Amino acid sequence: xxxxxxxxxxxxxxxxxxxxxxxxxxxxxxDRIEATEPLLGAYVTVTAERxxxxxxxxxxxxxxxxxxxxLQGIPMGLKDLIDTKGVATSASSRxxxxxxxxxxxxxxxxxxxxxxxxxGKTHTHEFAYGLTTPQTRNAxxxxxxxxxxxxGSAVAVAAGAATFALGTDTGGSIRVPxxxxxxxxxxPTYGLVPRHGVTPLSWSLDHVGPLTRTVEDAAxxxxxxxxxxxxxxxxxxxxxxxxxxxxxRGPVAAEDLAGLRVGVPGNHxxxxxxxDVESAVRRAVDHLAELGAELVxxxxxxxRYIRATQWGLMVPEATAYHERTLRTVPExxxxxxxxxxxxxxxxxxxxxxxxxxxxxxxxxxxxxxxDTVDVIVAPTVPATAAPVGQEDFTWPDGTVETVSDxxxxxxxxxxxxxxxxxxxxVGHDAAGLPIGMQLMGRPLGEATLLRxxxxxxxxxxxxxxxxxxxxxxxxxxxxxxxxxxxxx
Numbered sequence: 001x002x003x004x005x006x007x008x009x010x011x012x013x014x015x016x017x018x019x020x021x022x023x024x025x026x027x028x029x030x031d032r033i034e035a036t037e038p039l040l041g042a043y044v045t046v047t048a049e050r051x052x053x054x055x056x057x058x059x060x061x062x063x064x065x066x067x068x069x070x071l072q073g074i075p076m077g078l079k080d081l082i083d084t085k086g087v088a089t090s091a092s093s094r095x096x097x098x099x100x101x102x103x104x105x106x107x108x109x110x111x112x113x114x115x116x117x118x119x120g121k122t123h124t125h126e127f128a129y130g131l132t133t134p135q136t137r138n139a140x141x142x143x144x145x146x147x148x149x150x151x152g153s154a155v156a157v158a159a160g161a162a163t164f165a166l167g168t169d170t171g172g173s174i175r176v177p178x179x180x181x182x183x184x185x186x187x188p189t190y191g192l193v194p195r196h197g198v199t200p201l202s203w204s205l206d207h208v209g210p211l212t213r214t215v216e217d218a219a220x221x222x223x224x225x226x227x228x229x230x231x232x233x234x235x236x237x238x239x240x241x242x243x244x245x246x247x248x249r250g251p252v253a254a255e256d257l258a259g260l261r262v263g264v265p266g267n268h269x270x271x272x273x274x275x276d277v278e279s280a281v282r283r284a285v286d287h288l289a290e291l292g293a294e295l296v297x298x299x300x301x302x303x304r305y306i307r308a309t310q311w312g313l314m315v316p317e318a319t320a321y322h323e324r325t326l327r328t329v330p331e332x333x334x335x336x337x338x339x340x341x342x343x344x345x346x347x348x349x350x351x352x353x354x355x356x357x358x359x360x361x362x363x364x365x366x367x368x369x370x371d372t373v374d375v376i377v378a379p380t381v382p383a384t385a386a387p388v389g390q391e392d393f394t395w396p397d398g399t400v401e402t403v404s405d406x407x408x409x410x411x412x413x414x415x416x417x418x419x420x421x422x423x424x425x426v427g428h429d430a431a432g433l434p435i436g437m438q439l440m441g442r443p444l445g446e447a448t449l450l451r452x453x454x455x456x457x458x459x460x461x462x463x464x465x466x467x468x469x470x471x472x473x474x475x476x477x478x479x480x481x482x483x484x485x486x487x488x
Contacts, residue, residue, distance in 0.1 A: 003028035004160040008217035012070035022055035022073025029075040033161045042156040046120040054117035072115030077165035080121040083197040093126045094332040105197025114224040122152030128201040131404040144385035147177030154181040169207045172411025175423040179380035179436025182425045186218045190418030191236035194229035202317040205415045215453035258292035263373035268303040272395045273382040280427035280435040301365035310412040312355025319344025363417045380423040380436035422449040425462040
C-alpha cells in the first residue's frame with residue numbers, strides 16, 4: 001500500500017509509530033496529484049512547495065515533542081471558496097481571477113494550527129452554484145459527473161490526491177459529490193463550523209465541512225474545525241467537543257448501537273429512487289438493526305415545500321451577493337450561473353419571505369420528528385453519477401427530473417432546517433458506481449451520527465479509494481468497472 005492510500009487516522013498512527021514521515025506522505029500525495037490531474041481535474045491550484053514546507057515543520061515539531069494532534073503533517077485540499085493567505089481563491093470563476101486573500105479564513109487558520117499540509121485548492125461549480133462541477137470528472141468513471149459543488153474536494157479524496165478536504169454545502173454540495181465518488185461527507189449543524197473567509201452562496205444555508213475516506217476521519221477533522229468565531233454572525237457559542245471515535249478499537253459489537261432509534265422514512269426519501277440505490281440503502285439499514293438499533297417508521301413533514309423553500313432562500317441571497325459584479329461584468333459568469341443570478345433579480349420579496357416562514361415551520365416539524373428518533377436514514381442521492389452531458393433522469397412512472405434537481409432533492413431539507421447530515425458509502429450499483437447513505441440527526445447531534453456511521457463502516461467496510469490507485473491514470477477503460485475509464 002502506498003502512503004496516499006492511507007486514511008487520515010491510519011496516516012496519523014503510522015507517523016507516530018515512526019513508520020511514515022509527513023514528508024513521505026506529502027510527496028506520495030503530490031505524486032498522485034501529478035498522475036491523476038490530467039484526467040480528473042480536481043485542482044485549480046496545487047501548492048506543492050507550501051505542502052512540503054508544512055511537512056518538514058511537522059517533522060521538526062514532532063521530533064521536538066510538539067504534537068498538535070492527528071492532522072499534523074496530513075495532506076489536505078481546500079475548496080476554492082475558502083480563503084488562504086497568499087493563495088489564489090477564485091471560486092472557479094473568471095470573476096475572481098487573480099484574487100488572493102490577505103488573511104486565512106477561520107477554517108484554514110484552524111487547520112494550519114493543527115499542522116495540516118495544504119496541497120491545493122480544489123475546483124467548485126462556479127461560486128458553488130451548481131451540482132455537477134463541470135471542470136472535474138468522477139474519480140470512479142471519468143465519463144461521469146463529479147457532483148457538486150464540492151466536486152474537486154470529493155474527487156481528490158476519492159482518488160488519493162488528498163487525504164482529506166473541505167467543502168461547502170448549501171443544498172447538498174458536500175454530500176452529493178461525496179456520495180457520487182464513494183467517500184464520506186459531513187454537513188455539520190448550521191453555525192457549528194465558522195464561515196468567516198469563505199465565499200458565500202446563500203448565507204442562511206451555507207455550511208463548511210469535511211470530505212474524508214472514513215467516518216473516523218470526518219470526526220478527526222470536525223474536532224479541529226468546530227468552535228465559536230465572533231466574525232461569523234451565525235457561529236454557535238457552544239463548547240468545543242471531541243468527536244473522535246476511539247482510535248484502534250476492535251470490531252464493534254452488536255450492542256454498540258443498542259437503544260439507538262433509527263427513523264426509516266415512509267415518504268419522500270425512497271420516492272423516485274433507482275432500484276440499486278434503494279436496495280443498497282435498505283440493506284445498510286437492516287445492518288444497523290443487526291448492530292442493535294431499533295428501526296422506527298417515520299413520516300417526513302412538509303416534503304412538498306422543500307424545493308420551493310430551498311430556492312426561495314438561496315436564489316435571492318445569491319443574487320444579492322453578486323449584485324455589483326452581475327451588473328458590471330456579467331459576461332465573466334458561466335451561462336448557467338448567470339441565468340440563476342439574473343433569475344434572482346426577478347423573484348418577488350414576498351416569495352423570499354414565504355420561504356423564510358416555511359423554513360421556520362419546517363424546522364419546528366423536523367425537531368418534533370427528531371424527538372421520536374435519534375437518527376433518520378435515507379439515500380443521499382436518488383441515482384448514481386450521471387454521464388457527462390446527461391440533462392435528465394426519467395423515472396419508471398414517466399416523471400422527468402433534471403440531474404441537478406434530482407441530486408439536491410434528498411439533501412436540501414438538512415440545509416433548510418440546519419440539522420447535521422452525514423453521507424457514507426454503502427455499496428455500488430450494477431456498473432460499479434458508489435451508492436451513499438445519509439444519516440441525519442438533531443442539532444449538535446454530530447456525535448450520534450458519527451458513532452452510527454463508525455459502527456457501520458467497521459463492520460461493513462466499503463473501499464473508499466478509487467480502484468486503490470494501483471497504477472497510473474488511464475482513459476481507455478482498462479481495468480475500470482464495466483470498462484469505464486477511471487483511476488486504476
